[in-house]
Amino acid sequence: MSKVSRPRTAAERKERLYRILDALSLRYPNVTCALNHADAWQLLVATILSAQCTDARVNMVTPELFRKFPTMQDLAVADVREVSEVIRSTGFFNNKAKSIVGAARTIIQDFGGEIPRTIEQLLTVPGAARKTSNVVLGTAFGIPSGVVVDTHVGRIALRLDLTKETNPVKVEQDLMKILPQNRWILFSHQLIHFGRELCVARKPRCGECPIEGLCYAKDKAVL
DNA sequence: ATCCCGAGGG
């Protein structure tokens, strides 16, 4: 595959975007969240744990965590040091343990023990900023509150020139403008899988890429 | 802008 002509008009950019979306859906038709969870609470906890950590590592610690602390109430009254010991291998364990215990307390005290269904409310929960909130609302409840911008989505959006921003909040704003709302949730999951197996950070496998013909990141050396 | 922080890959 040789050089790729860049779209000049809005119509051409839209056409290119939809080719990208079609190719992603062809390769990842029914992808969903890779964090194991039984309900919205467990998904929130798993997502907090996933910061700067692989999903495989998170899935190794959550079974023990939810065995020792089966319910939100159990974690609300848990010893933070005890929680941090269980989740140690995920890194940032002191901050994450505080967030998890604080989240349990906040949700019980402020929301009657129910995970909030609006992003405004969810953002008041310790450890839940836009990325985590979008994961929980989108995956657990099917509510498209935004586009999940994690390390993969941010990197690939930049490589595909879907944004010029590096700030995740700004990247999300750009993606929300160009993507149809009914694709927000699926798009995020697709890019996360795509970023894990092909469009990896260090040495992307462009030779196996289904959208190589729609990408011009190679000659830009974007990270 | 800085700090938090372990584990795996290259």
Added chain:
DNA sequence: CCCTCTGGAT
């Protein structure tokens, strides 16, 4: 050794 992994709070 250095880089990366489904970030968030200060």
